[in-house]
Amino acid sequence: MEKREQAIEYFECKNLPSGEYRELCEKAQRVLPDAYSAYSGFSVGAALLLENGEVITGTNQENAALPSGMCAERTALFYAGSRFPQVRVRAMAIAAADRNGPVKEYVAPCGACRQVMAETIRRGGDFDVILCGEERTILLRASALLPFPFEDSKTVRLEEVF
Numbered sequence: 644m645e646k647r648e649q650a651i652e653y654f655e656c657k658n659l660p661s662g663e664y665r666e667l668c669e670k671a672q673r674v675l676p677d678a679y680s681a682y683s684g685f686s687v688g689a690a691l692l693l694e695n696g697e698v699i700t701g702t703n704q705e706n707a708a709l710p711s712g713m714c715a716e717r718t719a720l721f722y723a724g725s726r727f728p729q730v731r732v733r734a735m736a737i738a739a740a741d742r743n744g745p746v747k748e749y750v751a752p753c754g755a756c757r758q759v760m761a762e763t764i765r766r767g768g769d770f771d772v773i774l775c776g777e778e779r780t781i782l783l784r785a786s787a788l789l790p791f792p793f794e795d796s797k798t799v800r801l802e803e804v805f
């Protein structure tokens with residue numbers, strides 16, 4: 644049975660041990676002004692590091708019909724799935740800002756994004772997630788965010804397809 648890594652590590656964002664992950668956090672923070680958060684005033688940025696070295700970013704995009712909006716994480720994951728369907732995700736950084744600026748405490752992804760992340764794990768394997776807060780950043784494995792995702796019996800793993 645696949646071993647699920649549950650360890651969570653806490654850092655100050657600027658003290659993340661991996662330079663690559665510090666950079667990924669910065670990329671998630673840098674796209675925050677591109678969020679369209681006219682209704683909530685809460686902006687979220689996501690940056691995905693793919694196994695081929697590509698970085699895909701996404702922001703939340705809201706809509707007057709509120710449920711028609713989309714979260715930053717799913718914007719990035721769906722774009723990565725469309726642009727590089729056979730490339731594994733290595734890591735995802737998530738940053739957020741409210742009307743007062745970048746959040747001090749990390750923000751964790753919503754349930755729908757976790758379910759989509761679970762599908763990403765199913766296709767290409769587990770990956771690191773960095774939840775970037777100015778004062779508190781956490782590093783954990785994506786599988787720790789949703790221990791019991793919905794899974795039907797039809798989906799095949801990436802390595803069975805390619």
Ligand code: THU
Nearest residue numbers: 683685687703714715752753756
């Ligand atoms: N949001 C995200 O982009 N990601 C999440 O994981 C949770 C929430 C967005 C949706 C909405 O545009 C705003 O944050 C406030 O809920």
